[in-house]
Amino acid sequence: MSCCAPGTEAAAEIGWDPSADEIRLASRDLGEGLRQTDLSVPAIHCAACIQAVERGLGKLAGVESARVNLSTRRVAVKWRGDGPPPLFTTLEGLGYPAHLFEPETGEEDPEQTRLVRALAVAGFCAMNIMLLSVSVWSGADAETRQIFHWISAALALPALLYSGRIFFASAWSALRVGRTNMDVPISIGITLAFTLSLYDTLHHGQHAYFDASTSLIFFLLIGRTLDHIMREKARTAVRGLARLSPRGATVLRGDGSRDYLPVAEIEPGMRLLLAAGERVPVDAIVEEGVSDVDCALVSGESALQPVKAGASVRAGTLNLTGPLTLRATARAQDSFLAEMVGLMEVAESGRTRYRRLADRAARLYSPVVHATALLTFLGWMIATGDWHRAIGVAIAVLIITCPCALGLAVPIVQVVAARRLFENGIMVKDGSGLERLTTVDAVAFDKTGTLTVGRPTLTQTHIVAPDAMGIAVALAARSRHPSSQALARIEGVSLAADLSDITELPGLGIEGRSGSSLYRLGRASWALDEGHEQHGTVLSKDGVLLAGFTFEDTPRPGATETVAALRDAGFGVSILSGDQVPAVAALAENLGIADHQGGLLPGDKLGALERLKTRGHHVLMVGDGLNDAPALAAAHVSMAPANAADIGRSAADFVFLHESLSAVTTAITVAREAGRLIRQNFALAIVYNAIALPIAIAGLVTPLIAALAMSLSSVIVVANALRLRAGRIHKQNAGVNAATRQAHRASQTDLAPVR
Template sequence: MCCTDMALAYVEAHASWSEANTRPSLGRDYTAFVATLPDGSARAEFAVEGVRCAACMTAIERGLAPLPDVASARLNFSDRRLAVTWRREVEPDIPAVLAALAALGYTAQPFTPGRLADAEAAETKRLIRALAVAGFASMNVMLLAISVWAGNVSDMTPENRDLFHWIQAVIALPAAAYAGRPFYEGAFRGLKAGRVTMDFPITLGVVLTLVMSVVESLSGATHAYFDGAVMLLFFLLIGRVLDQTMRRRTRAFAENLAALRSERATLAEPDGGLRDVPLTELTPGARILVRPGERVPADGVVEHGASDLDQSLVTGETAAVTVRGGERVFAGALNGSGALTVRVTAAAGSTLLDEVEGLMRRALEARSRVLVLADRATRLYVPLVHAAAALTLVGWLAAGAGWHAALLDAVAVLIVTCPCALGLAIPAVQVVAAGALFREGVLLNDGTALERFAQVDTVVFDKTGTLTLPEPVLTAGTFDHDSLETAARLALSSRHPMATALAVAAGGSEPFPGAEEAAGLGVRAQVDGVELRLGSALFCGAEAEAAAALEADPEASVICFRAGDGSPAAFPVRQGLRPDAAEVVAGLAALGHRVLVLSGDRAAAVEAVARRLGVAEWEAGLAPRDKIARIEELQRAGHRVMMVGDGLNDAPALAAAHASLSPVTAAHVSQAAADALFLGRGLAPVLSVLTAGRRARRLMLQNLWFSAAYNVLAVPLAAAGLLTPLFAALAMSGSSLVVTANAMRARLKTKASAGPATLRSSAAVPVAGAA
């Protein structure tokens, strides 16, 4: 048995082993993986292995459609997660879904974030090992091949030539058996399910080339083609590793949302006792205790207590919110200083966090169905390659050529058309462009987003934390110096962001001894027999001063100070605009982009920011669902929308938009939903990604057109018998090098084509000015 036969036998055995070890166990309890939707239907998610292209998505969804009681099956191509929904009042049959997937040639398991992360890491390591083996074998086999080429035109004896061929075989056959496993397994799964995938022509070309090389070596022929086979695998593996490197890791979305959830809650019994219970036992109307430092486990209304809540991951607002009896709280908010008794209004499955997760999931599924350039090219490529090789074989046989000559020309067609250039055309540009953006402070999460950035014509900004800086600052104004200095020292004893802003602006350096925090109100201290207070207007008796400050600056929040019976002071604090926000908005307008501001903040604050930036279209008080609805409305009208936001409430909108961008200070879930993150305090990266996207898409199209032109020229030559498999391999390698060299042009420095040249991140400004 030759090494290629051994390779195919190994693939078949490995696939049988995988099927045997992933076959659903009928006795296993899958109830933990099933979620009940608000309409009463059941839903489960699966991590699917072996999904390579958009054709796999169609095959899986159509393959599951005939299953009884399955209402829908949707595969998220970005993270290979399959969502299956059953009809209402039907018991979900997970083993049937797993069996159907196995029959289609895919292995799957009920989705768990940790398992998916492990699978991705293992696949990456496997591809890198295969690439290393192929690279090592290519170098050594090519050195031997060059010796044979030189010897064929000089004085090498046939015995030495045959020896060099067999040395090549000893290196190439086991290397190809190992390095080609990702392609062999994909081809085998496809054939088993009755489908022909992109891996099939690759496998066919490699196996036939190796078989022909062994036959030629046995017959003492002048040429063997082991170098062509291993070089083919080497270039294809480069493309696959690049694709794996740039693949969207949306599993972070599920992991980050899970981090916001409390697994258990403290239930307050009617008799006054406390009991630790899982979230599944909470029902609307139950009373729970939320201690300082804990996350709120469910949506509800505060019955007793007062505290400061950090709701930045839920609402996007960075300032801590003071809550008291009768005010609403949301699951995922972090409790600060005081204990709260909360009456549950929405428990597990129907909280705001669950709504955000559902909105994001649907948005990501919809986005994954948009085919990128490589997918569209692949759909046409495979049948054309097969047709060209088959016609070559049949044509030469009909012309009277022997099987050996006809098969040799057909193999040459397969090699010359092997999708090395196509496989590198897109990932190479993605990686180079990602490196160029990184140097400009942009971290690309998803390589395919470059194509979407190139198509954007409308840019939607969130306000808080996006157009404005994430940290609040004291606004410019005339303050009594002594009061400000004293208030700043007192502010050092508080964890409230507004107090921190006051301490930074006034340079507080030493807190007052004995200062204590009043939960949900502020901080106080006794100094020389005088009580000092810093906090809310009510706590400091400064309602009139606070109202006057808010009237002067509607965007601001107010922190008040009072010393004994003296006159109180109100210090307005707000988030200042990013230093280059106005220039970036002007630059976007100059490029012809439509600019909108969609925010969950109050109308007065949003209007003031929009007016200063010159943005005519703005909306305030929007919930996550409202933002998605507005973005979808724009996209139905034919616009390609880029969303720029930072809060958890922005995450569904980020996923729903055609492209998305977040600051690196954004909520973790928003970072996972965004196509790219930007560093620094400026907004110049918004212009950078749009410019880089246009350049990258232009280079991708050039590479694809070159690949097409190369095939148009090379296929007739190979089919006519003018290219041996050796020269076909050289031509294939040359096309890959041309594509890679063209992709390197994406390293050119990204420059904003509009707006001032000084769009750079600037240093922190301790006090926000009027602009």
């Protein structure tokens, strides 16, 4: 007998819990004493499960948050303390056994296999029972009818025991801890329909509803399998991104030796050897070598980007023409590629107001339906005294009110919308952003790096002394501001080496000390003493002007078409920029934007957004810089390009990968269409229940018809959600969609156009 700990799957089955040390080793250190543990919880399958798990874990001491991803059946728990909370014991007590999450290895999906097999068994049994039922309905004599009933019972039994266990196991896991979920009434309905049919067969009854119980299982499994497959399609994008990261890299040690390490063991500062044809494993800086890199993943730019010593490269980009020596600047879990994977997972698991409404409906469903079925049974007993008839009607009520359509109404649309946006180079960072984007009526743009490409070129300099340029370039090299990067690209300059205490101040500039002197590079009003009339970007020493710099930038591809489309569609369009007022005014005139403000500090941008808000506007803020982060976080909804500052991407709800600004109109179009389909799905589910429930209570449907009606409502909801992928354009968005397509055609850096 092996003394090793059981595997993860076996552990979940026999209740083995990892030790505290194992949990700590499997957890990710998030800094400041906060750790994250990812758990795999296979029993999660609906909104009620999500709520039970998140609430149960959230009550534990030390747990900061617990977030469920329904697609991956994964729970991300953030906690503090000397030791991990009792996560596994708590989940076991809630009826959801768990094990430590392990990234998938590309093997066959066991859950989908289980669902498909159960669906096949239920379909085979239901089909054959229906064929036998046709003979009974056609007027078979009593002996033939009895034989067919017994054959139907024999066929229904494996459907219940094998296919129905998916619902029975879920219902039992809820009941044994004193809870209910949507599978409880389903299981009761299936069991009662089979039991009543078996009773009628034993007593030579004229009707038996084995076809109802098996058909109910079959159609419920169709909906559950469709839901699982749709979520798997959404996860395909995440898996595709994850595959772009190599499994490891060759590390060059200080003594000249080389080791091949797994990508998870690469630390910042390690030197990596990258051959032509290999992908960059982590974010890094080129130390040696010259090559061309395919950066389409990062920016959507189809042209190859030449790199040499000093250039930054992102994880997942492809090295094409020459070997490179890199120095890692981030761990794998902190690199750009991991961030993109995280954005997709957050998008899929984010819950909007609509989904919270669905959660409440699902939570109220079980007690309401149980009470309705009980009252229906009592009412028919009082009215007719026929217990057989009363229980038959109660079964129909349980079956016909199954909330599958309501449960699918939001997640299906949200998954499809997130996938469609991803296909067009837009990452959804916050799921609620899709809902908020539907109410936007004004769009505010930053200038540099947003309306422009963010790669200004230095056009004019006024240098007092040669060493001033060395100081300016040395300061600029420490900043990600586009103007600073333009200065840092200047070659042939001897950099000042004695700068210290270098600090960047958002919206102002960057400063550093050399000896007792303070040098500032940035906004003239900040860098210079009072009384100077200099404008633009300057270098100062102790408040005295040393140099002035003039830059030029070009509009981002698709900017003109996007602004025109937004304006024609009735959106208010404005520019809120920290750049010089003349430069902002010139760009605004070029793009046809009447409302523009320049020279704004981060607090000024917040004030401008607040004024728009007080006038009743819902503003989409599009920005990229460090000084845009407060505005991005405060806006009704926000968007940033992939090359934005880290804090800007973190504050934004959407991140777009390609150069074209048409991502703005694409996101608005998809969000509005998704919102419309969600409202339609809720309306369909409500109308269905409003019609079906009174009919079932009146005794006008059999359990079989109830099963067919319930399944049809789920199929309709799923089919309605799939229309989003078909690219159907709503009339009110026609102008935005047309401009989106035009902007995509105009840009050479687009991903595939909206389909």
